[in-house]
Amino acid sequence: MNAAPPMTPDDPIRTMALSDRRDLQLLADLIEPGSRVLDVGCSDGTLLKILESRHGIDGRGIELSQRGVNECVAKGLAVVQGDADHDLINYPDNAFDYVVLSQTIQATYNPRFVLEQMFRIGARGIVSFPNFGHWRMRWQLLTGGRMPVTEHLPVSWYATPNIHFCTIRDFVALVEELGATIERAIALNSKGNRIDEGASLRRRNLMGEQAIFLLSKPR
Amino acid sequence: MTPDIGAPGQNAMETETDIRSTASRQIEAPDSQVARFGPDDPLRLDCGVDFAPLTVAYQTYGTLNEDRSNVILVAHALTGDQHVANEHPVTGKPGWWDLMVGPGKPIDTNRYFVICTNVLGGCLGTSGPASIDPATGEPYGLNFPVVTIPDMVRAQAKLLDHLGIETLFCAIGGSMGGMQVLQWAASYPERVFSAIPIATAARHTSQNIAFHEVGRQAVMADPDWRGGRYLLEGANPTKGLAVARMAAHITYLSDEALHRKFGRNLQDRKEITFGFDADFQIESYLRYQGMTFVDRFDANAYLYVTRAMDYFDLAADFDGQLANAFLGTSTRFCIVSFTSDWLFPTAGNRQVVHALNAAGARVSFVEIDTDRGHDAFLLDEPELFAAVRGFLDSAAQARGLPALVPVR
Numbered sequence A: 001m002n003a004a005p006p007m008t009p010d011d012p013i014r015t016m017a018l019s020d021r022r023d024l025q026l027l028a029d030l031i032e033p034g035s036r037v038l039d040v041g042c043s044d045g046t047l048l049k050i051l052e053s054r055h056g057i058d059g060r061g062i063e064l065s066q067r068g069v070n071e072c073v074a075k076g077l078a079v080v081q082g083d084a085d086h087d088l089i090n091y092p093d094n095a096f097d098y099v100v101l102s103q104t105i106q107a108t109y110n111p112r113f114v115l116e117q118m119f120r121i122g123a124r125g126i127v128s129f130p131n132f133g134h135w136r137m138r139w140q141l142l143t144g145g146r147m148p149v150t151e152h153l154p155v156s157w158y159a160t161p162n163i164h165f166c167t168i169r170d171f172v173a174l175v176e177e178l179g180a181t182i183e184r185a186i187a188l189n190s191k192g193n194r195i196d197e198g199a200s201l202r203r204r205n206l207m208g209e210q211a212i213f214l215l216s217k218p219r
Numbered sequence B: 001m002t003p004d005i006g007a008p009g010q011n012a013m014e015t016e017t018d019i020r021s022t023a024s025r026q027i028e029a030p031d032s033q034v035a036r037f038g039p040d041d042p043l044r045l046d047c048g049v050d051f052a053p054l055t056v057a058y059q060t061y062g063t064l065n066e067d068r069s070n071v072i073l074v075a076h077a078l079t080g081d082q083h084v085a086n087e088h089p090v091t092g093k094p095g096w097w098d099l100m101v102g103p104g105k106p107i108d109t110n111r112y113f114v115i116c117t118n119v120l121g122g123c124l125g126t127s128g129p130a131s132i133d134p135a136t137g138e139p140y141g142l143n144f145p146v147v148t149i150p151d152m153v154r155a156q157a158k159l160l161d162h163l164g165i166e167t168l169f170c171a172i173g174g175s176m177g178g179m180q181v182l183q184w185a186a187s188y189p190e191r192v193f194s195a196i197p198i199a200t201a202a203r204h205t206s207q208n209i210a211f212h213e214v215g216r217q218a219v220m221a222d223p224d225w226r227g228g229r230y231l232l233e234g235a236n237p238t239k240g241l242a243v244a245r246m247a248a249h250i251t252y253l254s255d256e257a258l259h260r261k262f263g264r265n266l267q268d269r270k271e272i273t274f275g276f277d278a279d280f281q282i283e284s285y286l287r288y289q290g291m292t293f294v295d296r297f298d299a300n301a302y303l304y305v306t307r308a309m310d311y312f313d314l315a316a317d318f319d320g321q322l323a324n325a326f327l328g329t330s331t332r333f334c335i336v337s338f339t340s341d342w343l344f345p346t347a348g349n350r351q352v353v354h355a356l357n358a359a360g361a362r363v364s365f366v367e368i369d370t371d372r373g374h375d376a377f378l379l380d381e382p383e384l385f386a387a388v389r390g391f392l393d394s395a396a397q398a399r400g401l402p403a404l405v406p407v408r
Helices: A021-029 A046-053 A066-074 A084-090 A111-121 A135-144 A168-178 A201-207 B013-028 B149-163 B176-187 B206-221 B223-228 B238-252 B255-261 B281-296 B299-311 B314-318 B322-326 B346-358 B373-378 B382-399
Strands: A036-040 A058-063 A078-081 A096-102 A122-130 A181-188 A210-216 B033-037 B054-061 B071-075 B113-117 B170-174 B194-198 B332-338 B362-368
Touching: A021 A046, A021 A096, A021 A122, A021 A181, A021 A210, A036 A046, A036 A111, A046 A058, A058 A066, A058 A084, A058 B362, A066 A078, A066 B362, A066 B382, A078 B346, A084 A111, A084 B346, A096 A111, A111 A122, A111 A168, A135 A201, A168 A181, A168 A201, A168 A210, A181 A201, B033 B149, B054 B149, B071 B149, B071 B176, B113 B149, B149 B176, B149 B299, B170 B176, B170 B382, B176 B194, B176 B299, B176 B314, B176 B322, B194 B382, B206 B223, B206 B238, B206 B299, B223 B238, B223 B299, B238 B281, B238 B299, B238 B373, B314 B322, B322 B346, B332 B346, B332 B373, B332 B382, B346 B362, B362 B382
Parallel strands: A036 A058, A036 A096, A058 A078, A078 B362, A096 A122, B071 B113, B071 B170, B170 B194, B194 B332, B332 B362
Antiparallel strands: A122 A210, A181 A210, B033 B054, B054 B113
16 A cells, blocks of 8 residues: 555545555446446545446545545546535435445444435445454554554544444444345455455454445335 | 726826727627627517517637537626637737637637627627617617526527527536526526536525615716716716726625735825825725726616626526426536635535536536635636636547647
């Protein structure tokens, strides 16, 4: 992984995972050609660009940071300035085949509301987030007694825009509460490699540093 | 008022007379191409009048491609005109969007065919209150029908029909130009492939109507306005119009920008004079802005065009739901606003974005950080240029326009 750019509290980049294109490629693989996709928290538009290069995908984005939005628009992407907590309500029901929350959910004020909006707007949702149940997090908290700071999450607790961390288990519980269906639950280890999807939830929650979920809306 | 002007060589009597005569010549015989539509081909206006004859003056830049798919319509703002990227025939200054439009510029005339019309109700060759009413042989004055933004757009569409141009690759404009762009997208969605409304709103706010009313009252309070018949009576309400311009000009800037540019600096003097001369640079600047404006703009045209903006409320024609104006649209939109613009603030632009989202439209939205206020859309704002260039490139690709081959 390349050297991380300096992070400041107002820096919108939520985790360093974004600079590792592998999780975005994996995420893009979950999306069928010809789909309409809304990328919520699309940062500099990397995922939308990947999707655009695949045939027939109509991609839109929402991004909080002005810098990110301006970069996206200059790349010709259909991206608007806004945030998941306040602006999803402006989209009509079932407007998209997929709503993507790539490294976004942990930075929202009301993750449950955002997920509900996601299911209202899209037939399916794709959510990726850093797994706070990863063994390294647990180890740091256990041995150091302080909030974990890692290569992927380099910002201290008081400055991070990530205000709602969760573990894979937490997320699964919330999805079940919302009545949505988990179609795929992919965990990536610290090397960015996929952990066997047949592995137990317990193992994926312990070994997965990143999680990518493909969900379909509650019936 | 004796304007204390800031620029040298502007007040020579002879030059002023020349400018006046050049300006009045633009009304009937403009330094532009014109399309004339006779009495048998009237334009139905919102006020119910079938207006004829109609003249539309316009400028073009670049070359129309074979399948006529590379047309960009630039819509001008309240006091703009069709001289986007050429020397202005009255003032001799560069075109008002010289930075945006031209070879190699974001709106690249090596690639696109650019059209800009003088708006209906204007005074640079398109029919307006200063034009001669063929029924009387005299200038229309207040007999000119009150026109609206949709009327302006209808006149433009009529010109395009006349030129055999079916679709616009893009409609772009700032401020009142942005209103026209939104109206184009709502009235003729199938004719607009992409749209870039900049620093605008889907309706004129109460505050903005208030500013316009101040301007109009200033014009009408000038004894030389003569109930709108000044052209017949050989007068010109320059003082009223200059005051209108001064007041309006403040709304185009920002507190920050004014402070940065002028502060409390004194004009060519070391101390305040305890009088009402233009002690401060900002006063001198505004007086200069007012005075030069009256050379190129007709006072009645100012009344009509401000009124058109006041009446603009796009949602009103769609059951009060702005999203309905764009339902089912396939037009690609790029909305741009500026942080320090308090005349057309980001919130109003964002309302358009929300409506477009609700309509399922393909929309990009950029807010550009600048302290230059509403006028920023006319100035050197690299992020604006990057957004317009990037958006147009991607739209051109989607439209199947060939990429420019760099010339060695």
